[in-house]
Amino acid sequence: MTATTHQATCVAIDGRAILIEGEPGIGKTSLALALIDRGASLVGDDGVLLEQRDGRLWAMPHPNTRGLIEVRNLGLLTMPCIEAPVALVLDLTHSAPRHVESANTIQRAGVALPCLAFWPDSPVAAIRAELALSLHGLAS
Template sequence: MSAAARAPYIHANALVLGDKGVLLRGPSGSGKSALTLALISRYQSQGEFARLVGDDRVRVEALNGRLIARPHPAIAGMIEIRGHGLSRVETEAACVLRAIVDIRTPDDPPSRLPDAAEKSASLHAIALPRLCTEGCSDVSVARIIFFIQSIATI
């Protein structure tokens, strides 16, 4: 069985912002889809490239020292808009992940001054820069954009 066939789907969103793949993780109802839509909209309104890769269920696998994200085939090309349902959007079939954003709840807010260990996360033994933020707000969108733009392209 290939590594791709064994890679499980995780509860997350994947998207491309500019030239960087981003994995948004968080509990159900934390605002992953709304944050994904807000980030894509902000990038595109500034004339920058942004696309959804996968909403809600994403397969992440390690290939040649990189993490590749792909959508679940049953919902590829769609994103949930709460109060509206599933909608088709422009997508990319896969992306190389360059960062992880963890959405925290008000009961478990992010650290004000995170230590070095909190600034990275590992998947399949590959470490990526990490940001923790709370829910979907203009502040979270601004934090994520600043964070993504501060990551050097490899």
């Protein structure tokens, strides 16, 4: 299958990618940076390639922005990047519910993925994202 461009930021933790979606300025890159600070690896910032492989959805760096992350007030910085299978979609939104019993399912490039509406404005958002991956993410 051909890879398609998808507007999102993406990091990987222990070989499982979190696709971080949301409106411009909501904090996708900030969450990615916090996760990278905790040991995650960058896949791509503000755009990734998605490709279906053997029933899994893989996220890859976009060739136009490979290894680049835009850090507010600092500009474009370079860092290592990887590709990884997507295990979870976090939709950053201020209308996220306070409690959920299970993740919703969303389709990306023909693959069903668990998706959580995720409140972005929290000093512990990275810890919450890691917990969301462990509780709701697809296994590797």
